[in-house]
Amino acid sequence: MKAAIIAAGLGERLQCSGVPKPLVKVAGVSLIDHTLNGIRAAGLREVAVIVNEQAAAVAAHCAAITDLSLIIVQRTTPSSMESLFTLAPHLLDDAFLLLTVDAIVAPAAVRDFTHRSRRRADADGVLAVNTFIDDEKPLRVTCDAGGRITAIGDAAEKSPLITAGFYVFHPRIFAEIAAARAAHFTALRQFLAHLGACGYRLFGERVPKSVDVDRPEDIATAEAFIRSGYTA
Numbered sequence: 001m002k003a004a005i006i007a008a009g010l011g012e013r014l015q016c017s018g019v020p021k022p023l024v025k026v027a028g029v030s031l032i033d034h035t036l037n038g039i040r041a042a043g044l045r046e047v048a049v050i051v052n053e054q055a056a057a058v059a060a061h062c063a064a065i066t067d068l069s070l071i072i073v074q075r076t077t078p079s080s081m082e083s084l085f086t087l088a089p090h091l092l093d094d095a096f097l098l099l100t101v102d103a104i105v106a107p108a109a110v111r112d113f114t115h116r117s118r119r120r121a122d123a124d125g126v127l128a129v130n131t132f133i134d135d136e137k138p139l140r141v142t143c144d145a146g147g148r149i150t151a152i153g154d155a156a157e158k159s160p161l162i163t164a165g166f167y168v169f170h171p172r173i174f175a176e177i178a179a180a181r182a183a184h185f186t187a188l189r190q191f192l193a194h195l196g197a198c199g200y201r202l203f204g205e206r207v208p209k210s211v212d213v214d215r216p217e218d219i220a221t222a223e224a225f226i227r228s229g230y231t232a
Helices: 031-041 056-063 080-090 107-118 171-182 188-197 216-227
Strands: 002-007 046-051 069-074 096-100 125-130 141-143 149-152 162-169 202-206
Touching (some): 031 096, 031 107, 069 080, 080 171, 096 107
Parallel strands (some): 002 096, 046 069, 125 202
Antiparallel strands (some): 096 162
């Protein structure tokens, strides 16, 4: 299994002048390094990462990493969905772990989620889900007793479960790239809803709390979370 990181955001809402979002530090560690630590904990070594063309510093930071095998793609995309599609040529061999740099989560949680996802051999996608909501626009999902996702987004508005910002996908989902573009989707959440509507087998796996870092005040929340040992 490989890993993929969407690290193409510039972080305007974080208001960190001159610092691209992946390099914003939380508890003294950059967001992208928090993400890479989760990948290391999961035992993965091959990583494809997409960074914004305007963020040469992020590419340089990744290029200096020696304990992982990184493929660095520099491209500016309009959405996380298009960032994923851009990485597709590097992710066609096997199931892959997908993360963004937005979510602060315990490395052990990424490890356990990855291991449990491997057991769902028939899954097209496994979404990490929990019930902690500290996001302006949480993506809600509904799961049946076996964990299969039965609704995503507006159709799941009464569900307590939300996505936690990391996933495992089988590369067969890339068969829907043309359809997603033809439908003019502008977000990854729309693509996920499309996969569910088309009958792809998506499952939710419960994970502990994660903190989404999008606004300046989120940094303090994430740092308190880390200081607590990823429990509070």
